[in-house]
Amino acid sequence: MSIDISLNINGESHDLTVDPTETLVSILRDRLGMTGTHKDCCMGICGSCTVLVNGRPVSSCLLLAVQINGDSVRTVEGLENNGTLSPLQEAFLTFGAVQCGYCTPGFLMTATALLEENPKPNCAEIVDALKGNLCRCTGYKKIIEAVQAVANA
Amino acid sequence: MSDCRFTAAKTVEEAVASLAEARGEAHIIAGGVALAILMNEGLLQPSWLIDVSRVTELNCIEVGDDGAIRIGAAVTHSEVAASTDIAASCPMLTEMATEIACGRVMNRGTIGGNICLADPQGDPPVAMLALDATFRVAGPSATRDVPARSFFEDLYTTALAEDELLQEVIIAAPTAGCGTAFGKYAARKAMDYSSTISAAVSLERDPGDGSIADIGIGLGGCGVIPIWPEMTETLLRGRRLNDETFAVMRDVLVQEIEPIGDSLYSADYKRHVASVILKRTLKIAEQRSVAGKGGGS
Numbered sequence: 001m002s003i004d005i006s007l008n009i010n011g012e013s014h015d016l017t018v019d020p021t022e023t024l025v026s027i028l029r030d031r032l033g034m035t036g037t038h039k040d041c042c043m044g045i046c047g048s049c050t051v052l053v054n055g056r057p058v059s060s061c062l063l064l065a066v067q068i069n070g071d072s073v074r075t076v077e078g079l080e081n082n083g084t085l086s087p088l089q090e091a092f093l094t095f096g097a098v099q100c101g102y103c104t105p106g107f108l109m110t111a112t113a114l115l116e117e118n119p120k121p122n123c124a125e126i127v128d129a130l131k132g133n134l135c136r137c138t139g140y141k142k143i144i145e146a147v148q149a150v151a152n153a
Numbered sequence: 154m155s156d157c158r159f160t161a162a163k164t165v166e167e168a169v170a171s172l173a174e175a176r177g178e179a180h181i182i183a184g185g186v187a188l189a190i191l192m193n194e195g196l197l198q199p200s201w202l203i204d205v206s207r208v209t210e211l212n213c214i215e216v217g218d219d220g221a222i223r224i225g226a227a228v229t230h231s232e233v234a235a236s237t238d239i240a241a242s243c244p245m246l247t248e249m250a251t252e253i254a255c256g257r258v259m260n261r262g263t264i265g266g267n268i269c270l271a272d273p274q275g276d277p278p279v280a281m282l283a284l285d286a287t288f289r290v291a292g293p294s295a296t297r298d299v300p301a302r303s304f305f306e307d308l309y310t311t312a313l314a315e316d317e318l319l320q321e322v323i324i325a326a327p328t329a330g331c332g333t334a335f336g337k338y339a340a341r342k343a344m345d346y347s348s349t350i351s352a353a354v355s356l357e358r359d360p361g362d363g364s365i366a367d368i369g370i371g372l373g374g375c376g377v378i379p380i381w382p383e384m385t386e387t388l389l390r391g392r393r394l395n396d397e398t399f400a401v402m403r404d405v406l407v408q409e410i411e412p413i414g415d416s417l418y419s420a421d422y423k424r425h426v427a428s429v430i431l432k433r434t435l436k437i438a439e440q441r442s443v444a445g446k447g448g449g450s
């Protein structure tokens with residue numbers, strides 16, 4: 001069965017015909033070529049496919065697109081503004097919070113949602129918000145420092 | 154394209170009518186967190202999905218004049234965690250929901266989806282057992298009430314018929330002086346869901362000698378279903394919480410549970426952890442019961 005849905009992705013409206021079983025991450029990557037959202041465990045564990053739906057982080061590997069008809073989605077591609085990286089993206093570079101980069105889009109989206117909801121989080125709040133994202137390179141310290149720097153700016 | 158049908162239900166009635174029409178060939182989908190894993194793993198190819206995530210009646214939290222809490226099945230873990238009404242009357246539920254994985258999972262996963270999945274690791278069922286909650290179930294001709302304590306029948310198997318859905322959970326107002334608490338053990342709580350051990354306690358004390366007048370306990374990760382340990386409850390009634398009580402409790406508890414060993418923890422280790430987590434959670438519930446505010450700290 002195919003279903004017509006409309007999604008607002010990074011401020012742009014997309015009319016899509018989807019199969020009910022299609023996940024949001026597949027639509028983003030395979031249909032729209034937005035490969036910034038990474039796909040890894042497909043079990044909601046690693047956090048690398050995190051995007052914001054109506055401003056809140058979700059695992060796009062565990063979300064059927066048909067269920068969010070009419071909603072707004074933000075992905076890592078939407079963070080920069082006219083070619084300028086967001087302050088958080090800049091901080092990730094400055095603090096060396098990026099190594100292999102696989103987990104980075106997920107961390108950026110999770111931390112973006114945190115800072116929008118709570119612009120001045122303390123360290124414990126940052127650690128708590130990021131607890132569902134796995135990084136196997138940085139040991140987390142640099143990532144936490146980068147988020148903290150934006151909060152303190 | 155698959156040949157999966159999709160119904161975006163607007164009412165409970167519509168969802169139940171679709172279930173009846175599908176004759177066991179449909180799946181209700183709420184947050185989709187659990188179903189999508191099965192689909193991604195190739196374990197499930199649904200032929201009909203009935204989406205209840207936007208059914209208004211399933212999305213409310215209400216505290217009645219009688220103090221009873223009613224939570225619609227499609228309420229997310231985030232909404233349970235953020236509810237000031239719930240925190241005020243039953244903080245154990247707030248504690249429970251706040252520690253479900255992480256924001257990503259809490260924002261989509263629902264209390265009803267978690268309960269109907271009937272995963273023995275799930276936290277909401279454990280809380281429902283301790284609180285002696287009632288599940289209101291909607292079928293094609295009527296609704297019926299099923300006690301949480303008889304809802305979980307076997308691994309991933311509940312008392313729901315194929316044409317029924319869970320509408321809401323109802324938790325009676327905690328009696329004055331009752332203390333509630335939720336405790337859980339995992340190496341990394343956001344991710345080690347498949348090996349967690351959890352305990353929920355609702356406890357009332359005798360105002361005279363401080364002994365346990367009434368108690369409700371639920372245990373997660375301790376068998377093929379969420380466990381309601383009746384023998385342990387019976388043992389604790391009339392006793393005071395001290396080292397002697399905890400020692401005898403441990404002996405009864407380890408016989409009453411049957412945890413499944415996995416790659417992280419052996420069954421014996423889980424038995425040990427369960428008794429430690431239950432002891433700690435009992436102590437917290439006891440402290441809160443002194444405050445005499447239905448679990449408030």
Ligand SMILES: Cc1cc2nc3c(=O)[nH]c(=O)nc-3n(C[C@H](O)[C@H](O)[C@H](O)COP(=O)(O)OP(=O)(O)OC[C@H]3O[C@@H](n4cnc5c(N)ncnc54)[C@H](O)[C@@H]3O)c2cc1C
Pocket residue numbers: 043044045180181182183184185186187188189205226227252253254255258261262263264265266267269270274275276277313317318319320342343344346
């Ligand atoms: C990484 C990760 C970590 C997790 N950690 C935890 C944790 O710490 N603690 C915990 O408790 N859980 C945890 N979970 C599990 C998660 O909470 C559940 O999978 C989720 O709550 C299921 O809800 P859902 O709405 O997404 O269910 P769905 O996937 O939509 O449905 C699940 C099942 O319930 C049925 N169903 C749904 N709603 C109804 C209804 N109203 N009536 C009848 N049947 C219905 C569906 O048909 C399906 O069989 C974790 C999950 C992940 C991915």
